[in-house]
Structure formats: structure tokens, C-alpha cells
Amino acid sequence: MVRQKVTLLFFALAFVWCCQQALKGPEYYDPAALATFFDGSDFVGSGTCRECHADVYKTHVETAHYGTSAYPEDGNLLGRFNPDDNKVLLENAEVELVREGHSHYQVIRPRAGDGPMEKERIDIIIGSGVKGQSHLSWSEDQLFQLQASYYPPADCWINSPGFPSQMLRRPIRDGCLKCHVTFATNKDFSGQGNRYEKDEMVLGVDCERCHRPAGDHVRFHRNNPDLESPHFIMKLDTLSRQQKIDVCAQCHSGPRAGILQGNSFSFLSGETLSEYSRNFHTGVSDAELDVHGNQYGLLSSSACFVNSEMDCGSCHDPHKNERGLRATFVDKCKQCHVSPDAECKADASIQQERKGNCVSCHMPNFPSQTMTVRLDHIGEAPVMVRTHRIAIYPPEKWEKID
Ligand code: HEC
Ligand code: HEC
Ligand code: HEC
Ligand code: HEC
Ligand code: HEC
Ligand code: HEC
Ligand code: HEC
Structure with missing residues (x-):
């Protein structure tokens, strides 16, 4: 009797196992490589991480990082394509944005004379749409930025920031892509050219940009499902403060155009960034640092940073979209500013007026010097970015709050 049951159980288990294997299919143990890094390791994409890190994956896909570059699909192109709202005038050309079937195009023609009309497809979107979206187009294997960008604060099309208002297309090189994609394979290793391997591009700032290419990690854990300790993956929480x-400064400390070794994509988390690149305007005083894209430069000039072990993770959870979560950030300030002598010295009444929003007085938004847009009714207007120089500012600099 007992033996019969054991045999039955054995067959039942064997059946379940076979079914599982059949469902997994031949590709289960070997994730498809999206691109190959210079050392031969492979990127497999966040879709692969989902099966074992479902929680992190779920919030990661809601972040500005994940959405900072993408192929156009339903819902992620924010600009308008209906005939009333789809035009922008450049100095010497007019631009129209049109939808045809599932594709979207930019049509550009000169305002005077009858130069040629050009029609280019929107192939890649840059920007999650917090402050803007730019659009890139393939011409064979060459990548160009289109002249029209979308500007959410005014809900209109504008000329691409810093872009000459002419019928010129800006070639997109590694120096532009490096902060908005996880990895790209430029056919010219130095990154000076704009010819790419189209199918070796990993869009978005995805898991593997911060955690290194993880093909081996996935293969190992799929083959060893019972092991709970991590293998073949960088442990970021064991790294030094610098x-x-x-990990963040590779994209948040200015252009870093001075390449010292490899190319724009060579640096890997866990290594020392200053051995790979430096900012060509080292030497500019702290006061002249631009708010756009240089959070590290500004933060490191703050008393908070100098007098504590603070890093970006002291206030930010890299896996979550925390934009606008005022209370979350105020709590972070209060973690250090607890004792009476470390508390705010401003009048209690003005603090209350602002509902204790430390950030609006000590980290207000400032106009960027380098990122400006041209709006029809105002002319040249700066994009506002939050300063990371935490300091005491006069009331006229405090951010307007509702
Ligand atoms: C087949 C399962 C599996 C897959 C797929 C997987 N992981 Fe893991 N991973 C693990 C296990 C098990 C651990 C160790 C336990 C833990 O930390 O959750 C781990 C841990 C980690 C850690 C933490 C390391 C540490 O301790 O600091 C990171 C980071 C990580 N994985 C990244 C990734 C990324 C990125 C992907 C997708 C490219 C991925 N993992 C896909 C199983 C997997
Ligand atoms: C050194 C890194 C870096 C480089 C290079 C870079 N960007 Fe950015 N970009 C950022 C950061 C960081 C932000 C957002 C925060 C900020 O403004 O500081 C941003 C914001 C943007 C936004 C607005 C996104 C949004 O949703 O708010 C667009 C559009 C954009 N960049 C396009 C470009 C284009 C096009 C290029 C190349 C010509 C480029 N960027 C080069 C780091 C970079
Ligand atoms: C912008 C960079 C960045 C991105 C993108 C990112 N991570 Fe992380 N991740 C970090 C940092 C930094 C830590 C370490 C936090 C700490 O110091 O404890 C971390 C920690 C982890 C850990 C271990 C601790 C924990 O929170 O569970 C896992 C697992 C992990 N990440 C998986 C992922 C996966 C999977 C993705 C994509 C779905 C991803 N990460 C995307 C930066 C990133
Ligand atoms: C590969 C480049 C890259 C890396 C690495 C990177 N970032 Fe970013 N980050 C960006 C870009 C680009 C944006 C602008 C995204 C957008 O809106 O399109 C951004 C936006 C942000 C934002 C604003 C999010 C929002 O909701 O608007 C925060 C906060 C941030 N990054 C923090 C970090 C931290 C912390 C790290 C390190 C753990 C990090 N980043 C690593 C490129 C990067
Ligand atoms: C990791 C700990 C830590 C966190 C988090 C932190 N601070 Fe600080 N902060 C400090 C230290 C330490 C000092 C220096 C105090 C001193 O000079 O003795 C400081 C100084 C300051 C000063 C004085 C600046 C000056 O130039 O005199 C202000 C204002 C301030 N912090 C505001 C903030 C705000 C607002 C936040 C949240 C957005 C914050 N801090 C988060 C540790 C921290
Ligand atoms: C003392 C807390 C604190 C630290 C440390 C900190 N940040 Fe922030 N950061 C903030 C707050 C607060 C905001 C505004 C968030 C909001 O309201 O959406 C912010 C916003 C940002 C933004 C979006 C800026 C914009 O205007 O769109 C970026 C990018 C960013 N942080 C990157 C970083 C990076 C990179 C580091 C490390 C070098 C860092 N932060 C360290 C508090 C901090
Ligand atoms: C209404 C704007 C406002 C708000 C809100 C505000 N502060 Fe202040 N804070 C100030 C001003 C102004 C000073 C300078 C006061 C003085 O020296 O007379 C100051 C001073 C400080 C100092 C320096 C104290 C010293 O010892 O010199 C710290 C630290 C600080 N604030 C932290 C915070 C924190 C943390 C919060 C949120 C809980 C906060 N502040 C909210 C305006 C503000």
C-alpha cells in the first residue's frame, strides 16, 4: 500500500517536472543577449530580472530612468500630432509633426524659397517627459536628432534645446546617448561618429547600467534556483562612498567630455570614475556650475555633504519614482536635522506657511544656463532644475509653492 503511494507520488512529481521543463522551453536557461559589453559579458534587460525581482521591476518601470529613452509605442510620445497643435516655426524653416498609421514623422520645409521638403520618422524618444522629449531618427545606420522637441510645461512643440534654428540635423554621438541609454555600440569606438549597430542598443537607464551586465547572474540563478546568496553580480551596498x-555621477556630474580611457560607455559600477573621464570645465568655480545635469558637483559643495557621509542614496531610492513626494524628502532631511542645534533657525511662522517644506527654501528650482528653449510668445526661456547646493537662500529665491 505504502509502496504504491510512493510510486504514484514519484510519477506525479516526474509529470510536474516534465511539464515545467516543457513550459520553460529551450531558451529558459539562456536569456537572449540584447548587447555585448566590451569584456564579453552580456546585457539581458530588465524583462529578465522580473521573474526573480518582481518588486524592484514593478517600481523600476515607473521611473524617469526607465523611460528616458524608448521606441515609440502607444502612450509614450507626449507631443501632439493633430493639425491644430502640430507645428513649430524655426528661423528659416517650418516644421510639422504628422502621424501615418503606426508611425510618426517630422516634415520640414524652408520658409522662403522652394528648397526640398524632408520627411523623417521618429525612431527613438529621448526624455521621459518631465521637462521635455527630443526625437531621434535613423538614416541607414546614422542617428540624428530632429529639429522639433516637445515641451510639456507649455504643452507645445519647440526647437530642440540649444539647437540652431536651421535645416541642420544634429548627429547623435556617444556624448549625447551615454546618459540616456544603458548601452550603445558605436561603429567608431571613440564615439565620435554617429553610426551604430542598431540591434545592439539597450534603451532606458535600465538595471544593468547600475548593476553591470547581468547575463551570467541570470544563467547562474536559473540553474541554481535554491541558492539564496547572490552570484555574478556587483554588491553596490558594499562599495565605498565615492x-x-x-554610479550616479557618471551621468549627474556634468558632460564629462574629457575621456581618459576607453569610451563613454566603458566605466562600470564599482570602478573609479575619475580614471575614466573628467569634466572639461574643471576649474569653473562652484558658483558657476549649472543646475542641469550636475547634481553631484552642487551637492558636494554643500555643508550637508561636507560634514556627513551623505551620498545620493541618503535621499533617493533608485528603484522608485519619487517625484513630488514632499513628505518623503522632508523625512530625509529630518533624519540628520533632529537635535535642537541642528534644526532650522528660520522663524517658526514662515516655516509653517510653507508647511515645513525644507526643500522649497533650501533646494529651490533655478533656471538652467545651458538648457534653454525658444517659445513663440516669450522668446528664449530657461528650463528650471532643482539645485543640489543645499544652502540658505534669500526669500526671493524660494520656490513658489501652491
Ligand atoms: C533566476 C533568478 C534571478 C534572476 C532572473 C535575476 N536574479 Fe538577481 N538575484 C537572484 C538571487 C537569488 C539573489 C540573491 C537574493 C536577493 O538578494 O534577492 C539576487 C540578487 C541580486 C542583487 C543583489 C546583490 C546584493 O546582494 O547586493 C542584484 C543587484 C541583482 N540580483 C540584480 C539582478 C538583475 C539586474 C537582474 C536582471 C538582469 C537579475 N538580478 C535577475 C536571482 C535572480
Ligand atoms: C552628462 C549626462 C547627459 C548628457 C550627455 C545628456 N543629458 Fe539630457 N539629461 C540629463 C539629466 C541628468 C537630465 C535630467 C535632470 C537635469 O536636468 O539635471 C536630462 C534631461 C534631458 C531631457 C528632459 C527629460 C525629461 O523628461 O525631463 C531631454 C529631452 C534631454 N535630456 C535630451 C538630451 C539630448 C538630446 C542629449 C544629447 C544631445 C542629452 N540630453 C545629453 C543628462 C544628460
Ligand atoms: C539608477 C541605478 C539603479 C537602477 C536603474 C537599478 N538599481 Fe538596483 N540598486 C541600485 C543601488 C544604488 C542599490 C544599492 C542600494 C543600497 O546601497 O542599499 C541597488 C540595490 C539593488 C538590490 C539589492 C537591494 C534591494 O533593494 O533589494 C537589488 C536586488 C537590485 N538593486 C535589483 C535591481 C533590478 C532588478 C533593477 C531593474 C529592474 C535595478 N536594481 C535597477 C541602483 C540601481
Ligand atoms: C546612465 C545615466 C544615469 C545614471 C547612471 C543615473 N542617472 Fe539619474 N537620470 C539620468 C537621466 C538621463 C535622467 C532624466 C530622466 C528623464 O526624465 O528623462 C535622470 C533622472 C534622475 C532623477 C529625477 C527623477 C525624476 O522623477 O524626474 C533622479 C532623482 C536621479 N536621476 C537620481 C539618480 C541616482 C540616485 C543615481 C545613482 C544611483 C542615478 N540617477 C544614476 C541618467 C542617469
Ligand atoms: C546625512 C545627513 C544630512 C542630511 C540627510 C541632510 N543634512 Fe543638512 N546638514 C548636515 C550636516 C552635518 C550639516 C552641517 C552642520 C554644521 O555645519 O555643523 C548640514 C547643514 C545644513 C544647512 C546649513 C547650510 C549652510 O550653508 O550653512 C542647511 C540649510 C541644511 N543642512 C538643510 C538640509 C535640508 C533641507 C536637507 C534635506 C533636503 C538636509 N539638510 C539633509 C547633514 C545632513
Ligand atoms: C539631501 C537630500 C538629497 C540628496 C543627498 C540628493 N538629492 Fe536629488 N533631489 C532631492 C530632492 C528633495 C529633489 C526634488 C524631488 C521632487 O520633489 O521631485 C531631488 C531631485 C533630483 C533630481 C531631479 C532634478 C530636477 O529638477 O528635475 C535629480 C536628477 C537628482 N535629484 C539627482 C541626485 C543625485 C545624482 C544625487 C547624488 C549626487 C542626489 N540627487 C542627491 C534631494 C536630494
Ligand atoms: C520658509 C523657508 C524655510 C523652510 C521651510 C525651512 N527653512 Fe531652514 N532656514 C531658513 C532660513 C531663512 C534660515 C536662516 C535662518 C537664520 O540664520 O536666521 C534657515 C536655516 C536652516 C539651517 C541652519 C541652521 C544653523 O545652525 O545655522 C538648517 C540646518 C535648516 N535651516 C534646516 C531646515 C530643515 C531641515 C527644514 C525642514 C524641516 C527647513 N530648514 C525648513 C529657511 C527655511
């Missing part, structure tokens, strides 16, 4: 900051 190494942790470098």
Missing part, C-alpha cells in the same frame, strides 16, 4: 556616488 564608488557609490560614481
Whole structure:
């Protein structure tokens, strides 16, 4: 009797196992490589991480990082394509944005004379749409930025920031892509050219930009499902303070155009960023640093940073979209500013007027010097970015709050 049951159980288990294997299919153990890094390791994409890190994946896909570059699909192109709202005038050309079937195009013609009309497809979107979206187009294997960008604060099309208002297309090189994609393979290793391997591009700032290419990690854990300790993956929480900051500073410390070794994509988390690149305007005083894209430069000039072990993770959870979560950030300030002598010295009444919003007085938004847009009714207007120089500012600099 007992033996019969054991045999039955054995067959039942064997059946379940076979079914599982059949469902997994031949590709289960070997994730498809999206691109190959210079050392031969492969990127497999966040879709692969989902099966074992479902929680992180779920919030990651809601972040500005994940959405900062993408192929156009339903809902992620924010600009308008209906005939009333789809035009922008450049100095010497007019631009129209049109939808045809599932594709979207930019049509550009000169305002005077009868130069040629050009029609280019929107192939890649840059920007999650917090402050703007730019659009890139393939011409064979060459990548160009289109002249029209979308500007959410005014809900209209504008000329691409910093873009000459002419019928010129800006070639997109590694120096532009490096902060908005996880990885790209430029046919010219130095990154000076704009010819790419189209199917070796990993869009978005995805898991593997911060955690290194993870093909081996996935293969190992799929083959060893019972092992709970991590293998073949960088442990970011064991890094030094500077190494942790470098993970973010590769994209948040200015253009870093001075390449010292490899190319724009060579640096890997856990390494020392200053051995790979430096900012060509080292030497500019702290006061002249631009708010756009240089959070590290500004933060490191703050008393908070100098007098504590603070890093970006002291206030930000890299896996979550925390934009506008005022209370979350105020709590972070209060983690250090607890004792009476470390508390705010401003009048209690003015603090209350602002509902204790430390950030609106000590980290207000400032106009960017380098990122400006041209709006029809105002002319040249700066894009506002939050300063990371935490300091005491006069009331006229405080952010307007509702
Ligand atoms: C087949 C399962 C599996 C897949 C797929 C998987 N992981 Fe993991 N991962 C694990 C296990 C198990 C651990 C160790 C336990 C834990 O930390 O959750 C781990 C841990 C980690 C850690 C933490 C390391 C540490 O301790 O600091 C990171 C980071 C990580 N994985 C990244 C990724 C990324 C990125 C992907 C997708 C490219 C991925 N994992 C896909 C199983 C997997
Ligand atoms: C050194 C890194 C870096 C480079 C290079 C870079 N960007 Fe950015 N970009 C950022 C950061 C960081 C932000 C958002 C925060 C800020 O403004 O500081 C941003 C914001 C944007 C936004 C607005 C996104 C949004 O949703 O708010 C657009 C559009 C954009 N960049 C396009 C470009 C284009 C096009 C290029 C190349 C010509 C480029 N960027 C080069 C780092 C970079
Ligand atoms: C912008 C960079 C960045 C991105 C993108 C990112 N991570 Fe992380 N991740 C970090 C940092 C930094 C830490 C370490 C936090 C700490 O110091 O404890 C971390 C920690 C982890 C851990 C271990 C601790 C924990 O929170 O569970 C896992 C697992 C992990 N990440 C998985 C992922 C996966 C999977 C994705 C994509 C779905 C992803 N990460 C995307 C930066 C990033
Ligand atoms: C590969 C480049 C890259 C890396 C690495 C990177 N970022 Fe970013 N980050 C960006 C870009 C680009 C944006 C603008 C995204 C957009 O809106 O399109 C951004 C936006 C942000 C934002 C604003 C999010 C929002 O909701 O608007 C925060 C906060 C941020 N990054 C923090 C970090 C931290 C912390 C790290 C390190 C753990 C990090 N970033 C690593 C490129 C990067
Ligand atoms: C990791 C700890 C830490 C966090 C988090 C932190 N601070 Fe600080 N902060 C400090 C330290 C330490 C000082 C220096 C105090 C001193 O000079 O003795 C400081 C100084 C300051 C000063 C004085 C600046 C000056 O130039 O005199 C202000 C204002 C301030 N912090 C505001 C904030 C705000 C607002 C936040 C949240 C957005 C914040 N801090 C988050 C540790 C922190
Ligand atoms: C003391 C807390 C604190 C630290 C440390 C900190 N940040 Fe922030 N950061 C903030 C707050 C607060 C905001 C505004 C968030 C909001 O309201 O959406 C912000 C916003 C941002 C933005 C969006 C800026 C904009 O205007 O769109 C970026 C990018 C960013 N942080 C990157 C970083 C990076 C990179 C580091 C590390 C070098 C860092 N932060 C360290 C508090 C901090
Ligand atoms: C209404 C704007 C406003 C708000 C809100 C505000 N502060 Fe202040 N804070 C100030 C001003 C102004 C000073 C300078 C006061 C003085 O020296 O007379 C100051 C001073 C400080 C100092 C320096 C104290 C010293 O010892 O010199 C710290 C630290 C600080 N604030 C932290 C915070 C924190 C943390 C919060 C949120 C809980 C906060 N502040 C909210 C305006 C503000």
C-alpha cells in the first residue's frame, strides 16, 4: 500500500517536472543577449530580472530612468500630432509633426524659397517627459536628432534645446546617448561618429547600467534556483562612498567630455570614475556650475555633504519614482536635522506657511544656463532644475509653492 503511494507520488512529481521543463522551453536557461559589453559579458534587460525581482521591476518601470529613452509605442510620445497643435516655426524653416498609421514623422520645409521638403520618422524618444522629449531618427545606420522637441510645461512643440534654428540635423554621438541609454555600440569606438549597430542598443537607464551586465547572474540563478546568496553580480551596498556616488555621477556630474580611457560607455559600477573621464570645465568655480545635469558637483559643495557621509542614496531610492513626494524628502532631511542645534533657525511662522517644506527654501528650482528653449510668445526661456547646493537662500529665491 505504502509502496504504491510512493510510486504514484514519484510519477506525479516526474509529470510536474516534465511539464515545467516543457513550459520553460529551450531558451529558459539562456536569456537572449540584447548587447555585448566590451569584456564579453552580456546585457539581458530588465524583462529578465522580473521573474526573480518582481518588486524592484514593478517600481523600476515607473521611473524617469526607465523611460528616458524608448521606441515609440502607444502612450509614450507626449507631443501632439493633430493639425491644430502640430507645428513649430524655426528661423528659416517650418516644421510639422504628422502621424501615418503606426508611425510618426517630422516634415520640414524652408520658409522662403522652394528648397526640398524632408520627411523623417521618429525612431527613438529621448526624455521621459518631465521637462521635455527630443526625437531621434535613423538614416541607414546614422542617428540624428530632429529639429522639433516637445515641451510639456507649455504643452507645445519647440526647437530642440540649444539647437540652431536651421535645416541642420544634429548627429547623435556617444556624448549625447551615454546618459540616456544603458548601452550603445558605436561603429567608431571613440564615439565620435554617429553610426551604430542598431540591434545592439539597450534603451532606458535600465538595471544593468547600475548593476553591470547581468547575463551570467541570470544563467547562474536559473540553474541554481535554491541558492539564496547572490552570484555574478556587483554588491553596490558594499562599495565605498565615492564608488557609490560614481554610479550616479557618471551621468549627474556634468558632460564629462574629457575621456581618459576607453569610451563613454566603458566605466562600470564599482570602478573609479575619475580614471575614466573628467569634466572639461574643471576649474569653473562652484558658483558657476549649472543646475542641469550636475547634481553631484552642487551637492558636494554643500555643508550637508561636507560634514556627513551623505551620498545620493541618503535621499533617493533608485528603484522608485519619487517625484513630488514632499513628505518623503522632508523625512530625509529630518533624519540628520533632529537635535535642537541642528534644526532650522528660520522663524517658526514662515516655516509653517510653507508647511515645513525644507526643500522649497533650501533646494529651490533655478533656471538652467545651458538648457534653454525658444517659445513663440516669450522668446528664449530657461528650463528650471532643482539645485543640489543645499544652502540658505534669500526669500526671493524660494520656490513658489501652491
Ligand atoms: C533566476 C533568478 C534571478 C534572476 C532572473 C535575476 N536574479 Fe538577481 N538575484 C537572484 C538571487 C537569488 C539573489 C540573491 C537574493 C536577493 O538578494 O534577492 C539576487 C540578487 C541580486 C542583487 C543583489 C546583490 C546584493 O546582494 O547586493 C542584484 C543587484 C541583482 N540580483 C540584480 C539582478 C538583475 C539586474 C537582474 C536582471 C538582469 C537579475 N538580478 C535577475 C536571482 C535572480
Ligand atoms: C552628462 C549626462 C547627459 C548628457 C550627455 C545628456 N543629458 Fe539630457 N539629461 C540629463 C539629466 C541628468 C537630465 C535630467 C535632470 C537635469 O536636468 O539635471 C536630462 C534631461 C534631458 C531631457 C528632459 C527629460 C525629461 O523628461 O525631463 C531631454 C529631452 C534631454 N535630456 C535630451 C538630451 C539630448 C538630446 C542629449 C544629447 C544631445 C542629452 N540630453 C545629453 C543628462 C544628460
Ligand atoms: C539608477 C541605478 C539603479 C537602477 C536603474 C537599478 N538599481 Fe538596483 N540598486 C541600485 C543601488 C544604488 C542599490 C544599492 C542600494 C543600497 O546601497 O542599499 C541597488 C540595490 C539593488 C538590490 C539589492 C537591494 C534591494 O533593494 O533589494 C537589488 C536586488 C537590485 N538593486 C535589483 C535591481 C533590478 C532588478 C533593477 C531593474 C529592474 C535595478 N536594481 C535597477 C541602483 C540601481
Ligand atoms: C546612465 C545615466 C544615469 C545614471 C547612471 C543615473 N542617472 Fe539619474 N537620470 C539620468 C537621466 C538621463 C535622467 C532624466 C530622466 C528623464 O526624465 O528623462 C535622470 C533622472 C534622475 C532623477 C529625477 C527623477 C525624476 O522623477 O524626474 C533622479 C532623482 C536621479 N536621476 C537620481 C539618480 C541616482 C540616485 C543615481 C545613482 C544611483 C542615478 N540617477 C544614476 C541618467 C542617469
Ligand atoms: C546625512 C545627513 C544630512 C542630511 C540627510 C541632510 N543634512 Fe543638512 N546638514 C548636515 C550636516 C552635518 C550639516 C552641517 C552642520 C554644521 O555645519 O555643523 C548640514 C547643514 C545644513 C544647512 C546649513 C547650510 C549652510 O550653508 O550653512 C542647511 C540649510 C541644511 N543642512 C538643510 C538640509 C535640508 C533641507 C536637507 C534635506 C533636503 C538636509 N539638510 C539633509 C547633514 C545632513
Ligand atoms: C539631501 C537630500 C538629497 C540628496 C543627498 C540628493 N538629492 Fe536629488 N533631489 C532631492 C530632492 C528633495 C529633489 C526634488 C524631488 C521632487 O520633489 O521631485 C531631488 C531631485 C533630483 C533630481 C531631479 C532634478 C530636477 O529638477 O528635475 C535629480 C536628477 C537628482 N535629484 C539627482 C541626485 C543625485 C545624482 C544625487 C547624488 C549626487 C542626489 N540627487 C542627491 C534631494 C536630494
Ligand atoms: C520658509 C523657508 C524655510 C523652510 C521651510 C525651512 N527653512 Fe531652514 N532656514 C531658513 C532660513 C531663512 C534660515 C536662516 C535662518 C537664520 O540664520 O536666521 C534657515 C536655516 C536652516 C539651517 C541652519 C541652521 C544653523 O545652525 O545655522 C538648517 C540646518 C535648516 N535651516 C534646516 C531646515 C530643515 C531641515 C527644514 C525642514 C524641516 C527647513 N530648514 C525648513 C529657511 C527655511
